[in-house]
Amino acid sequence: MKVKPLGDKLIVKRSEAVDRTESGIYLPESAKDKPREGKIIAVGNGNLNKETGQYLDFTVKKGDRVIFSSYAGTEIKIDGEEYLIMTEDDILGTIDG
16 A cells, blocks of 8 residues: 655654663563654655745655654554654654764
8 A cells, every 4th residue: 555645744664662771681562662763754745835825845855764753643554564644843853874
């Protein structure tokens, strides 16, 4: 299934959660924190300027690694994979390298 976000929405694939501590202790699912970073999988058309009727480009693009706020987006499942749909405003920054 292919999903295309609309308007100012983005689809982000959350990074994998850490399954063990730095000292080597394995964490159960209930103790894992959900990562607040991921990779942009798809972008919508951009923000609509209501005065001109034109879309403003995103400052991020498909493939960018991003950091987002804790409660950002709506979780969805596509073909058994979990993703987040969020707005560009939910993104706090990009990760280089």
